[in-house]
Amino acid sequence: MATSKKVITRDEWEKKLNAVKLRKEDMNTLVMNFLVTEGFFLFPYGETAEIDLATITDRMAVKKAVQNGNVEDAIEKVNDLNPEILDTNPELFFHLQQQRLIELIRQGKTEEALEFAQEELAPRGEENQAFLQELEKTVALLVFEDASNCPVKDLLDISHRLKTASEVNAAILTSQSHEKDSSLNPKLPSLLKMLIWAQNQLDEKAVYPHINDLSTGQLQNPSE
Amino acid sequence: MYSEQLNLAMPTTTTSSSSFSSAASSSGNRQADVFSRLASPDPEVKLKALREVKNQIIGNRTKKLSFLKLGAVPAIASALSDSECNSILVQSAAALGSFACGFEAGVQAVLDAGVFPRLLRLLTSSDEKVVDAGARSLRMIFQSNQAPKYDFLQEKNMEFLFSLLNSENENVSGLGASIIAHACGTTVEQQVLCEAGVLEKLVILLDGSLSQREACLESLATVLKNNPEAVSRFVGLEAGRYLSSVTELTKDRYPRTRLLSCLCLVVIYNTSPSYFLNMGTKSSLVTTLLELLNDPGQSGDEAALGLSSLIAEKEDLQKLAYEANAIKNIVDILKTGSELHPKRLQGLFLSLAELCSKLEDCRCSFLSLEMLDLLVNALRHNNADVRTAACICFRNAARSVKVAVLGALSNIVLDFSSPKSTFIEYGGIKQLIELSKSMDPNTRCSALRALRNLMFLADKKRKELFYSEVKAQGFVSLISGKQSPLNHNHMIHLILQLTTKTKTYSSSDPEPTVQEQGLALLRNLVDGCINSIEFVFDEEGLILDTVGRQLRKSPQAQMAIQGMYVLTNVASGTELHKEAVMQQLFPQPQAESNNFMLKFLQSHESQLRSATVWTIINLISPSSPGALDRHVKLREEGIIPQLKNMVNDACLDVKIRIRTVLSQSMSFVPDTLIIPQVKAVRKSLYHYLYHS
Numbered sequence: 001m002a003t004s005k006k007v008i009t010r011d012e013w014e015k016k017l018n019a020v021k022l023r024k025e026d027m028n029t030l031v032m033n034f035l036v037t038e039g040f041f042l043f044p045y046g047e048t049a050e051i052d053l054a055t056i057t058d059r060m061a062v063k064k065a066v067q068n069g070n071v072e073d074a075i076e077k078v079n080d081l082n083p084e085i086l087d088t089n090p091e092l093f094f095h096l097q098q099q100r101l102i103e104l105i106r107q108g109k110t111e112e113a114l115e116f117a118q119e120e121l122a123p124r125g126e127e128n129q130a131f132l133q134e135l136e137k138t139v140a141l142l143v144f145e146d147a148s149n150c151p152v153k154d155l156l157d158i159s160h161r162l163k164t165a166s167e168v169n170a171a172i173l174t175s176q177s178h179e180k181d182s183s184l185n186p187k188l189p190s191l192l193k194m195l196i197w198a199q200n201q202l203d204e205k206a207v208y209p210h211i212n213d214l215s216t217g218q219l220q221n222p223s224e
Numbered sequence: 225m226y227s228e229q230l231n232l233a234m235p236t237t238t239t240s241s242s243s244f245s246s247a248a249s250s251s252g253n254r255q256a257d258v259f260s261r262l263a264s265p266d267p268e269v270k271l272k273a274l275r276e277v278k279n280q281i282i283g284n285r286t287k288k289l290s291f292l293k294l295g296a297v298p299a300i301a302s303a304l305s306d307s308e309c310n311s312i313l314v315q316s317a318a319a320l321g322s323f324a325c326g327f328e329a330g331v332q333a334v335l336d337a338g339v340f341p342r343l344l345r346l347l348t349s350s351d352e353k354v355v356d357a358g359a360r361s362l363r364m365i366f367q368s369n370q371a372p373k374y375d376f377l378q379e380k381n382m383e384f385l386f387s388l389l390n391s392e393n394e395n396v397s398g399l400g401a402s403i404i405a406h407a408c409g410t411t412v413e414q415q416v417l418c419e420a421g422v423l424e425k426l427v428i429l430l431d432g433s434l435s436q437r438e439a440c441l442e443s444l445a446t447v448l449k450n451n452p453e454a455v456s457r458f459v460g461l462e463a464g465r466y467l468s469s470v471t472e473l474t475k476d477r478y479p480r481t482r483l484l485s486c487l488c489l490v491v492i493y494n495t496s497p498s499y500f501l502n503m504g505t506k507s508s509l510v511t512t513l514l515e516l517l518n519d520p521g522q523s524g525d526e527a528a529l530g531l532s533s534l535i536a537e538k539e540d541l542q543k544l545a546y547e548a549n550a551i552k553n554i555v556d557i558l559k560t561g562s563e564l565h566p567k568r569l570q571g572l573f574l575s576l577a578e579l580c581s582k583l584e585d586c587r588c589s590f591l592s593l594e595m596l597d598l599l600v601n602a603l604r605h606n607n608a609d610v611r612t613a614a615c616i617c618f619r620n621a622a623r624s625v626k627v628a629v630l631g632a633l634s635n636i637v638l639d640f641s642s643p644k645s646t647f648i649e650y651g652g653i654k655q656l657i658e659l660s661k662s663m664d665p666n667t668r669c670s671a672l673r674a675l676r677n678l679m680f681l682a683d684k685k686r687k688e689l690f691y692s693e694v695k696a697q698g699f700v701s702l703i704s705g706k707q708s709p710l711n712h713n714h715m716i717h718l719i720l721q722l723t724t725k726t727k728t729y730s731s732s733d734p735e736p737t738v739q740e741q742g743l744a745l746l747r748n749l750v751d752g753c754i755n756s757i758e759f760v761f762d763e764e765g766l767i768l769d770t771v772g773r774q775l776r777k778s779p780q781a782q783m784a785i786q787g788m789y790v791l792t793n794v795a796s797g798t799e800l801h802k803e804a805v806m807q808q809l810f811p812q813p814q815a816e817s818n819n820f821m822l823k824f825l826q827s828h829e830s831q832l833r834s835a836t837v838w839t840i841i842n843l844i845s846p847s848s849p850g851a852l853d854r855h856v857k858l859r860e861e862g863i864i865p866q867l868k869n870m871v872n873d874a875c876l877d878v879k880i881r882i883r884t885v886l887s888q889s890m891s892f893v894p895d896t897l898i899i900p901q902v903k904a905v906r907k908s909l910y911h912y913l914y915h916s
Binding site for chain 2: 075076079083084087088089090119120123129130
């Protein structure tokens with residue numbers, strides 16, 4: 001296929017990449033930002049004076065609880081931290097309730113799960129039609145004898161816990177956010193979005209090695 | 225409703241559906257249990273119960289309602305008032321705050337419990353968490369319309385307010401801003417606040433946390449609204465730095481921040497537009513609000529009202545919005561079919577109304593999107609604000625005089641069986657009648673078309689309403705001097721609709737009033753020009769003469785169809801009417817032997833064949849006295865025999881009607897005339913009609 005776009009070979013591209021100078025401080029800040037916002041590291045160094053360690057600990061406790069499947073515990077902790085978060089975030093609240101149901105099903109507590117679905121989740125669907133579809137999917141887990149092999153088995157996956165945990169984490173961060181450039185605002189997602197955007201823009205003008213898999217960051221040749 | 229679906233999804237391992245009712249009652253039991261523990265004298269038990277209630281109701285509107293009904297609020301209020309233990313204070317305040325969060329019944333209950341002063345006192349606690357809990361709850365209360373009035377004019381209250389704004393605690397300063405945002409109402413209050421230096425305090429919050437920023441933006445909007453002095457003071461702060469900050473915030477990552485900053489700018493623009501000389505700012509304000517319209521939550525609701533307020537009366541902004549594709553975006557949202565909040569509906573319709581108020585392009589664009597069904601539904605919405613907004617929208621859109629626009633109007637099929645329908649109230653018919661008198665012939669034509677469609681399948685009441693409207697204006701003026709063929713066509717259609725009862729054959733009681741009036745209408749029509757495709761309406765004589773005359777003149781199929789339908793309708797009337805039609809069909813003496821009915825029955829146009837057969841059906845309806853004679857005449861003229869040739873007509877409609885005629889015919893053949901051929905024909909016809 002004939003193309004009027006400029007073609008950049010792998011070699012040329014890598015040369016260009018290597019020519020970009022990054023300051024070590026910027027790299028450190030980015031890594032620190034990631035570690036702090038994701039809760040791996042409680043003692044940031046370098047800039048950032050205004051982080052309240054207690055709030056980071058609280059936030060991490062919530063995240064951990066969800067990741068371990070103790071959703072009820074997580075909800076109580078969030079409410080202790082800031083009762084407004086779940087009161088003003090119907091989608092987040094729904095997802096937490098949904099996760100609770102999933103955990104009950106995972107533990108084989110079918111009757112309790114049914115009760116919970118009827119008492120807690122059904123009203124969410126009534127209050128807000130947007131949730132009905134996801135609700136149906138989740139309740140579908142109850143229908144199958146072997147939930148781990150049904151069409152909606154992804155809900156039982158651990159990754160779903162991580163997804164919910166991440167959602168809660170973000171909401172807490174939002175409520176705690178101070179300055180616009182606070183180190184508590186996760187920077188990595190924005191950078192990744194910008195990368196994708198830049199690639200899309202460049203696609204219109206050139207053929208060049210892409211990063212297609214963000215998790216590996218591997219360059220793929222233009223012909224692939 | 226949804227619990228029924230859950231029933232179906234129930235696996236067979238559970239015992240029976242009664243487990244659901246027991247689930248419901250066991251949850252009820254649990255609630256009653258925790259409620260009783262609220263009153264426990266043991267502080268440990270009480271604390272645990274408070275925490276439980278709090279955790280159950282947060283985010284859960286259903287539980288808030290059920291606990292409310294149990295009387296939880298007064299119980300928690302007592303716990304708050306009677307205790308000095310910090311943990312209990314925190315939990316009970318948080319619970320009360322949650323009851324008040326976005327839940328009007330909850331706010332009411334909290335205020336009724338008389339716990340408001342106690343919550344205020346919490347703000348002076350030495351325990352930061354107690355202060356936080358108190359401040360949050362109070363902020364929830366102040367976001368409601370039921371919040372107690374705050375008298376800014378009292379010095380003590382001002383002092384208290386400023387002590388809140390000065391607080392290091394972000395919940396407390398946020399509360400101060402919230403009080404201003406929701407309680408400040410009058411110009412005097414705005415003045416007093418500004419003079420006390422509130423603007424300087426508020427802008428500090430712009431650099432604070434998210435909730436502080438949002439509270440600040442809300443309160444700024446309230447203080448600056450319609451107050452040029454306040455606006456000038458605000459803009460003057462640090463040489464416009466804060467106006468820039470607010471403008472920058474319209475690009476913030478959080479939608480609510482974007483919304484609130486936009487609303488703030490709208491207020492400033494509406495109050496003192498001179499600060500917005502930059503087209504770029506105006507344009508980006510419009511586009512940001514348009515984007516926010518897509519937010520499914522509260523921000524979207526408020527963005528719609530904000531947009532309507534921004535573009536109100538401002539042609540340049542309306543143009544900007546139109547160019548930014550506002551109309552299509554808004555219509556798409558309205559068409560999504562999901563239940564939209566009344567506030568959002570109101571805002572969207574008001575925005576459309578504003579867009580259509582001055583710009584012809586907007587109106588055409590809007591009406592070409594086939595929004596009229598939605599608009600009509602909105603006219604019947606149970607919220608009065610939505611109805612009003614839809615009416616204004618309709619009225620503005622209808623100002624357009626382009627034919628295409630009116631063409632869309634004519635596609636309205638309105639069902640207003642109740643005479644008090646909003647459409648009539650707002651002069652919908654009047655509007656169209658006015659337009660039907662326009663100087664522009666195309667406009668007249670389109671208005672008549674719209675009227676005609678309105679009358680389609682209209683019941684007697686609607687027709688009478690039309691007559692009463694029209695009588696007031698004088699019907700004759702409906703037809704102006706120069707007739708265009710289109711006008712005549714529509715006028716005939718209109719009259720057709722007015723004089724039609726239903727499409728189905730009915731020999732039973734006609735509605736004489738309507739029919740008479742229809743004929744009277746016909747009689748009043750003013751003379752126009754004759755040409756080969758037009759009908760002439762005599763002022764003096766019955767239209768029938770003219771219709772008949774035209775029919776005998778070999779008209780085009782379309783005209784013939786209309787003419788035959790006129791005859792059909794007339795023939796569905798009284799004996800006199802039927803006879804009059806017969807006169808037209810077979811005038812004495814016959815000048816030409818030209819029998820146009822036969823011609824029509826042999827036409828290629830199925831509608832013409834059908835209309836002709838209808839006329840025959842009405843003429844020989846067995847219940848009328850002269851039917852036999854008319855049948856004889858029709859037979860003599862070869863009409864009935866012709867019909868017999870058409871029993872297998874290609875058009876189903878025609879075929880059915882012909883069979884009707886022939887079965888009617890059977891009743892006319894006198895039994896004394898038992899001629900073998902007749903018998904044979906009759907037998908085969910019966911066989912054909914009933915056994916094929």
